[in-house]
Amino acid sequence: LRAPYATTIDVNGQRYHLAIDVRTTLLDALRDHIGLTGSKKGCDHGQCGACTVMVNGRRVLSCLTLVATLEGRNVTTIEGLSQADGTLHPMQQAFIDHDAFQCGYCTPGQIVSAVACVKEGHAETDADIREYMSGNLCRCAAYPNIVDAIKQAKTKMKEA
Numbered sequence: 041l042r043a044p045y046a047t048t049i050d051v052n053g054q055r056y057h058l059a060i061d062v063r064t065t066l067l068d069a070l071r072d073h074i075g076l077t078g079s080k081k082g083c084d085h086g087q088c089g090a091c092t093v094m095v096n097g098r099r100v101l102s103c104l105t106l107v108a109t110l111e112g113r114n115v116t117t118i119e120g121l122s123q124a125d126g127t128l129h130p131m132q133q134a135f136i137d138h139d140a141f142q143c144g145y146c147t148p149g150q151i152v153s154a155v156a157c158v159k160e161g162h163a164e165t166d167a168d169i170r171e172y173m174s175g176n177l178c179r180c181a182a183y184p185n186i187v188d189a190i191k192q193a194k195t196k197m198k199e200a
């Protein structure tokens with residue numbers, strides 16, 4: 041067994057001190073050490089997008105990101121999108137409004153990815169949205185509803 045590696049990680053505006061194996065991924069740290077289980081483990085090797093979070097505003101696959109690379113960076117997970125009073129992020133609300141999920145397993149990753157997609161300016165057309173959301177797989181094939189949700193949220197995010 042390796043000695044635990046001591047590090048700090050900032051998630052959703054809160055600092056966590058961890059003593060973990062140096063090989064621990066961000067996804068495992070979030071789920072198993074911090075208790076934020078919104079980010080989902082689908083494939084655990086970068087193919088499905090269920091684990092998507094943002095690091096300094098850019099989307100990353102947390103299953104392929106080592107905690108050891110994150111000192112001084114800010115991680116945002118699905119839990120960090122809503123406001124303190126429980127008001128949902130426009131993207132979360134839009135996914136509900138448009139029934140943009142069935143089983144819901146991919147949904148946290150879809151929503152985080154969709155927020156980043158809008159912020160990157162890659163949500164101007166349906167084709168753009170499909171292209172830039174193509175790293176997030178949905179086994180229930182809710183794709184048309186996801187595109188509609190992103191279009192609704194894009195307008196609300198611009199107003200905000």
Ligand code: FES
Nearest residue numbers: 082083084089103
């Ligand atoms: Fe990370 Fe599938 S769990 S991409």
